[in-house]
Amino acid sequence: MDRIRIRGGRRLNGRIAVGGAKNAALPLMATGLLTHENVVLTNAPALSDIATMGGLLAQHGLRVEHDTASRRISLDGAATDFEAPYDLVRKMRASVLVLGPLLARYGEARVSLPGGCAIGTRPVDLHLKGLEQMGAVIELDAGYINAHVDGRLKGARILFTQVSVGATENLLMAATLADGTSELINAAREPEIADLAHCLISMGARIEGVGTDRLVIQGVDSLHGTTHPILPDRIEAGTFACAGAITGGELLLEGMKLELFGACTRSLREAGVELVQQEDGVLARRLNGLHGVDVMTEPFPGFATDMQAQFMALMAVAEGASMITETIFENRFMHVPELTRMGARINAHGSSAIVRGVSRLSGAPVMATDLRASVSLIIAGLAAEGDTVVNRVYHLDRGYERVEQKLAGVGAEIERLPG
Numbered sequence: 001m002d003r004i005r006i007r008g009g010r011r012l013n014g015r016i017a018v019g020g021a022k023n024a025a026l027p028l029m030a031t032g033l034l035t036h037e038n039v040v041l042t043n044a045p046a047l048s049d050i051a052t053m054g055g056l057l058a059q060h061g062l063r064v065e066h067d068t069a070s071r072r073i074s075l076d077g078a079a080t081d082f083e084a085p086y087d088l089v090r091k092m093r094a095s096v097l098v099l100g101p102l103l104a105r106y107g108e109a110r111v112s113l114p115g116g117c118a119i120g121t122r123p124v125d126l127h128l129k130g131l132e133q134m135g136a137v138i139e140l141d142a143g144y145i146n147a148h149v150d151g152r153l154k155g156a157r158i159l160f161t162q163v164s165v166g167a168t169e170n171l172l173m174a175a176t177l178a179d180g181t182s183e184l185i186n187a188a189r190e191p192e193i194a195d196l197a198h199c200l201i202s203m204g205a206r207i208e209g210v211g212t213d214r215l216v217i218q219g220v221d222s223l224h225g226t227t228h229p230i231l232p233d234r235i236e237a238g239t240f241a242c243a244g245a246i247t248g249g250e251l252l253l254e255g256m257k258l259e260l261f262g263a264c265t266r267s268l269r270e271a272g273v274e275l276v277q278q279e280d281g282v283l284a285r286r287l288n289g290l291h292g293v294d295v296m297t298e299p300f301p302g303f304a305t306d307m308q309a310q311f312m313a314l315m316a317v318a319e320g321a322s323m324i325t326e327t328i329f330e331n332r333f334m335h336v337p338e339l340t341r342m343g344a345r346i347n348a349h350g351s352s353a354i355v356r357g358v359s360r361l362s363g364a365p366v367m368a369t370d371l372r373a374s375v376s377l378i379i380a381g382l383a384a385e386g387d388t389v390v391n392r393v394y395h396l397d398r399g400y401e402r403v404e405q406k407l408a409g410v411g412a413e414i415e416r417l418p419g
C-alpha cells in the first residue's frame with residue numbers, strides 16, 4: 001500500500017490547479033442512465049471514485065470512456081442490468097445515486113444498501129421515502145434495495161425532513177422523467193446540485209428554482225445527450241488554501257470561484273487567510289498570524305463538513321482556541337487522535353472539539369480512515385518539524401488527483417512511497 005511522506009517547514013508559493021469536483025462528477029455520471037444518447041462530461045478529475053462509478057455504469061450496460069489526458073468522460077447506450085452490487089456500493093456511497101435514474105428510466109433497480117462508513121451511519125431513508133411518494137414499490141431484502149414501478153414514476157410534492165445532498169440528487173434525477181410535476185422542498189443547495197440541475201436542463205429537463213431550497217421539476221418523456229463541464233472542486237481548493245496558509249504561503253487556486261466556498265470564506269478570513277477572486281482563480285494568502293475561529297458544519301452555504309478536518313489542522317497551530325462542531329456526521333473526528341500524535345492539543349467530546357493552538361507540531365507516522373481526515377494530516381505535516389508519513393493513501397486517491405505532485409509543484413517536500 002502506498003504511503004506519502006512529507007518533510008515539513010517549506011513555504012508554499014505559486015499556482016496550483018483545481019480539478020473538477022468529485023462530488024459533482026459522481027452524480028453527473030449517473031445522468032448517463034437517464035438517456036441512451038451520449039453524455040460527455042468535461043473537466044473530469046482522474047480519481048479512483050470516478051473509476052469506481054465508471055465501473056458500476058459499465059456493469060449496468062453503458063459504454064463508459066474516461067480519457068484522462070483530455071479530462072473527458074463519455075457515457076453512451078442503454079442499461080441492460082439494473083443491479084448495483086454490494087462490492088461497488090460499499091467502496092463508494094455515491095453508487096446509490098443510480099437508484100433514482102434506473103427507476104425513472106427502466107422502472108426497476110436493485111441497489112445494495114450502502115450501510116455506514118467510517119464517518120457515520122449514513123442512512124438513505126429519505127431517498128427511499130421520496131421514491132415511494134413517487135409511486136415506487138420498495139422492499140429491503142438481504143442488504144439490497146429492490147425497487148420497481150409500474151409504468152412511470154409520478155410527480156410528487158416531497159418535503160425533506162432533513163437537508164440531504166444525496167436524496168436531493170437522487171430525487172431530482174428521478175423527477176426529470178416522472179409523469180407530472182414534482183416539488184422538492186427543503187432541498188440541499190450545494191453548488192454540486194446546481195451543477196447537476198444545469199446538466200439535466202441541457203439534456204432537456206424542465207427544472208425551476210435551481211440554487212434554492214425549492215426545486216420544481218416538470219417531468220418530460222425523454223432526455224437527450226449533452227456535453228457538460230464539471231464545476232471546480234471547492235473542497236480541493238479549500239484544502240489547498242489551508243495547506244498554503246499553514247505554511248505562511250500564498251497560492252493561486254487556479255479555476256476556483258470564490259462564491260463556491262460559502263461560509264468557508266468567512267472562516268478562513270477570520271483565521272487570517274486573505275481570499276481574493278482574480279481572473280484565473282482565487283488567491284489565498286496568509287496575512288500575519290493565524291487566529292483561532294469557531295466553526296460549525298452545516299449544509300451549504302454553511303461551513304462544509306468536507307472542510308472540517310483540514311480547518312482543524314490549520315487551527316492546531318493558530319493563536320488561541322477554536323471550537324469545531326460537526327453537525328452532519330456523528331463520527332467525523334478520526335483525525336483528532338492522529339493530529340494529537342503530531343503534538344496538537346485537541347479535546348473532542350461528542351460533536352465538538354476544542355483546539356488549543358500550539359507553536360509547533362512534530363512529524364510522525366499517521367493513519368486515517370477517511371478521505372478528508374487523511375488530507376488534514378498532510379496539511380499538518382507541511383507545518384510540522386521533521387517527517388510525517390501518511391498511511392492508507394487509497395483514501396486520498398478517492399478524492400485528490402496527484403495531490404503529492406500538485407503540492408510539490410508549489411514547493412512542498414512531499415513524495416509518494418510506493419507500497
Ligand SMILES: CC(=O)N[C@H]1[C@@H](OP(=O)(O)OP(=O)(O)OC[C@H]2O[C@@H](n3ccc(=O)[nH]c3=O)[C@H](O)[C@@H]2O)O[C@H](CO)[C@@H](O)[C@@H]1O
Pocket residue numbers: 023121122123124125126127128162163164165166167188190298299300304305306327328329
Ligand atoms: C448536508 C451535507 O453537508 N451533506 C454532506 C454529505 O452528503 P451525503 O449526500 O453523503 O449525505 P446527506 O447530505 O444525505 O446527509 C446529511 C444528513 O442527513 C442524514 N440523512 C441523509 C439521508 C437520509 O436518507 N437520511 C438521513 O438521515 C445524514 O445522516 C446526515 O446527517 O456528505 C458528503 C460527503 O462528505 C458531503 O459532500 C455533503 O456536503
Ligand SMILES: C=C(OP(=O)(O)O)C(=O)O
Pocket residue numbers: 023092093094306371372399
Ligand atoms: C466523504 C466524502 O465522500 P463520500 O460521500 O463519497 O464518502 C467526501 O467527499 O468528503
